[in-house]
Amino acid sequence: MSTSYLWGVAVGVIVGVIIVALIFTYNKKKTGTVVGGDFDERQQLLRGKAFQAGFFTMLILSFLYWVLVRLVLQRPLMEDGLSALICVLVGVGVFGFDCILHDAFFTVQNKPKNYIILFTATTISQIPAAINNLRDGTVIQNGVLTFLAVPIVCGVLFLSILTAIICKVLAMRKEDAEE
Amino acid sequence: MKNLRLKAARAGLDLSQQELAERVGVSRQTISAIEKGDYNPTIHLCIAICKALGKTLDELFWE
Structure with a gap:
């Protein structure tokens, strides 16, 4: 790994930690909780079920990938560790979608607008790295998906969650108007 | 079952x-889920709703 790559990872991690710390501090000041409010009893129940769904999706996906690579193809499709990361991201995605679908994503005090801003910014932040890696042609090397595909995978995940949030907000507005 | 009461x-x-x-x-x-009958609230929430509406548990939740 080159020095510039390691610097990129280090700066990314530091910026990420600072942003998360700022969000948590802002939420704590405003609502007294780090997630920006409390989930009610129905939401807590559904979030537990969503976590279960995400966790089992991750396990099943890991197993299927193992079967595909070790028993069927007998060659790797991705770099070591990338498949595990993608399985975790898909699990997180399933958790997020399940929560959004069952109205358990936003806390009682949360404003969906804040989430839309956060996910839009996060999705946009992935675009330069994704385009750069695609242009370099380094995403797939010798038929193996490399870690340089992570910005693309994260971008797709954040964009999907953002789309789901926007659809949910529109549906909630319609419900509010009908009520 | 819908909670029309x-x-x-x-x-x-x-x-x-x-x-x-x-x-x-x-x-x-x-x-909305309680009114539609999609969610069965805990006794804690039932009591909070009764207090907010000035009703008893029997009046709102007893079948």
């Missing part, structure tokens, strides 16, 4: 689902 009691006080939700500290969707 809860809906009627809420409407009787001219409260929206959002206003009742704010009074009892839950989301509007939770009140």
